[in-house]
Amino acid sequence: MHFGTVAIIGAGLSSLSLALFLKQHNIQRTIYELRSPNVTTASALMLSLNALRSWDAVGLYGRIKMERWHFRAGSFRNSQHELIDSYEFGNVDKYGYDCLRVYRQVI
Ligand SMILES: Cc1cc2nc3c(=O)[nH]c(=O)nc-3n(C[C@H](O)[C@H](O)[C@H](O)COP(=O)(O)OP(=O)(O)OC[C@H]3O[C@@H](n4cnc5c(N)ncnc54)[C@H](O)[C@@H]3O)c2cc1C
Structure with missing residues (x-):
């Protein structure tokens, strides 16, 4: 075509x-x-599994992962700092990727 x-x-x-x-x-x-x-914006994006898989497919992940903070979960705490819940955003051992936090300008 x-x-x-x-x-x-x-x-x-x-x-x-x-x-x-x-x-x-x-x-x-x-x-x-x-x-x-x-x-410019001051914000950073949290990029989780599907975004990172897509970017891996176009060869971008290998470049962007050097410019990031990586993490696996976010947690919710009450005013006494007791854990109420947590949410997994990524996990390299389970899914192949941690969640990445990257500035939009870097992207
Ligand atoms: C405050 C905030 C925080 C967010 N945090 C996250 C996060 O942590 N993680 C995450 O995964 N997602 C996050 N998102 C969502 C994420 O930003 C969007 O899902 C993503 O940017 C959508 O990408 P897009 O390319 O579809 O659109 P956009 O990124 O919105 O891009 C559209 C572009 O088109 C341009 N445009 C619009 N109209 C025209 C026109 N007529 N002619 C020419 N150009 C035009 C705009 O200027 C813009 O640059 C957040 C969104 C907001 C608002």
């Missing part, structure tokens, strides 16, 4: 992942982003 240039609207996480995937298949792509490239 022949593709011309694929127009990708927005340079968010899914668009950039798609752009990488298209690049790997030698498909021309152009990204159109509304915001200026020097817009």
